[in-house]
Amino acid sequence: MNKMLKKMLKVVAGTSALTLVLSACGGGAPSNTASPAETAPAKKEVSFSIAYAIGDPATKQAMATAVDAFMKANPNVKIKNISDGGSSAYLDFLKTKDAVGEFPDLVEMRDAQLFADAGKLAELPSDIAGLFDNVPQVNGKVYVAPISLTLPQGIIYSKKLYEEAGIKEEPKTYADFLTAQEKLKAKGVSPIVVGGKDVFHWGFWINKYFVDEMFVKNPNWNAQRSKGQVSFTDEGPMKAMQSFTELFTKGYVDKGYLSTADNQTASMLVTGKAASLFSGPWMFEQIKQADPKFDFGWYPVPDQQGNVNLVGLPQPQGWAISAEAAKSPEKTEAIKQFISFFFSKDQYTKFLKAVNGVAATKEKITYETMPQMQKVLDVMADPKVKKSLQINNFWGDNQIPPQFRNWFYKLAQEWLTKGDFSVDYMKKADAEWDTEVKAMKK
Structure with a gap:
């Protein structure tokens, strides 16, 4: 996408004056004649x-x-x-x-x-x-x-904390991304803050891995799940949730994620309590308002093969x-x-x-936009970038059962809290999906 124009167009509204000419001759309008504004019926x-x-x-x-x-x-x-x-x-x-x-x-x-x-x-x-x-x-x-x-989610990070941890360039592969989190962790800083108190926030990371392992490879996965042709226990979904789980179990996510609200994440970033957060460009202005001098960057998280897949259809x-x-x-x-x-x-x-x-x-x-937003636009315009939707944003045959999204997000919180992720949780996801699909058909 070309550079954004530096000036916004201004809409200039013109005004006109209405002049009433009253006759000075005898028999003219009386002095208390109402103006058009007064006689016009009220809306x-x-x-x-x-x-x-x-x-x-x-x-x-x-x-x-x-x-x-x-x-x-x-x-x-x-x-x-x-x-x-x-x-x-x-x-x-x-x-x-x-x-x-x-x-x-x-x-x-x-x-x-x-x-x-x-x-x-x-x-x-x-x-x-x-x-x-x-x-x-x-x-x-x-x-x-x-x-x-x-617009997509990506890593919004403190340039100062990345530099202090010896991260000299933004990750180009998923392995690079994990290495960066290890470096931050070793410096004693929480690498990533997650606003897990809000249900919708869970969709950012869960869908990042679902998009990588399922939806860019099979856009009709949801419809096939409803027909029983694919399962959450298949390799793609299992790999997606294993990667998601490891992000938390390896200590890359701030431990207070269940009590941290989405609207607290910007504050934790600018005060140095966390080095980054995974969210969308709507956070840029909030970060700027929290600390106008805060120096931050943005980058998409690559998948296991180094490809960039984003929510953006x-x-x-x-x-x-x-x-x-x-x-x-x-x-x-x-x-x-x-x-x-x-x-x-x-x-x-x-x-x-x-x-x-x-x-x-x-x-x-x-x-007029900031450099971080321009980076988002450039990435979105890159023909090599694959785009998808979040699991709950499909429609038609690919619409998910209405209660499944929040049910699954809470299931993920359960296995993270217990620390016992296994195929059994994904079997529960299949069962819940099937139960809801049957209920929809009644």
């Missing part, structure tokens, strides 16, 4: 609820800022924010809201296949869908307006309108107003810059 008040996946602080703040800016510009529209924070799973949160009759009118959708199949989503209006290129369809329809393009995730909200013309129009506002050039540029995102719209948005 009808309308409200809708919104929910988005609260993960890292930068995204949370950027979303809240966008909502506030929209309501300020449209005082007749009231938005009720019903998003839930903490370490709760977003899917579970949405299912609970649905169960009590509070499914959001506008929702950041992460599991489009599941909710589309349940009849909870409305097809995206054509004028909104037209803002984007190549939005993945679900059941032959476009349900989501992608908030940004998918388009997926049906983003803003979606609920089927119930779509029944109200007034509510639908207000939601369309918000989506259009969110993706307007000025507002969308602010959002993307806050989260270090890449525009999903046809109109490409550019902004």
Whole structure:
């Protein structure tokens, strides 16, 4: 990808003045004649609820800022924010809201296949869908307006601690990566901090190894698992989870991982309590805010053969309108107003810059970026880099059972705590998958 432009375009809104000419002749308008602004009918008040996946602080703040800016510009529209924070799973949160009759009118959708199949989503209006290129369809329809393009996780590291440990260059092979962790460990510093208190954070490392050993080799692995054609006890998944487990058992991960929240990882990095963390570019701004002078780098973790495989394919995730909200013309129009506002050039540029995102719209948005983000973009543009999705981001035949992701992440925590990873855990994964698939068919 070419270098990002150094200047953001500015949208300049012009204003016009309206001059009323009143006749001085007899019979003219009386002095208390109302102005057009006074006689114009007030816009009808309308409200809708919104929910988005609260993960890292930068995204949370950027979303809240966008909502506030929209309501300020449209005082007749009231938005009720019903998003839930903490370490709760977003899917579970949405299912609970649905169960009590509070499914959001506008929702950041992460599991489009599941909710589309349940009849909870409305097809995206054509004028909104037209803002984007190549939005993945679900059941032959476009349900989501992608908030940004998918960006990968990688190692965000302290250049100072790497240098002090004698790590002179970024790892080119997985063996190099492990050697670097050994050097850091020998210096008495925690090589990697993991925000294991939050369920979603487990997906970063688990999926890194699943992508390496399963999905870049077989993108239809999930569908084949549902048909009983592949197993978690096969060589690929076993190797993936053995590598994942060794990362923890060899002492490369800070021991407080179960009590460390995702939003604490940046602080541990900049204060030198850990040398690195494995996360996405959305963390860059948080790190910069924590310590503007902190010198850090980013690199992808190579696989066992030295290849780079990343999460980075388009997926049906983003803003979606609920089927119930779509029944109200007034509510639908207000939601369309918000989506259009969110993706307007000025507002969308602010959002993307806050989260270090890449525009999903046809109109490409550019902004001044930091060297670490440019490295991410360069790696993503490298034709040798293979891209995949996380296990829970597939759809269609490759959709996973809805409860499996969080169930498996908790299973991984169990074997790490007990220190007894074996094929028996992977047999449990097969059994859980099969049980959930059967339940879905009832």
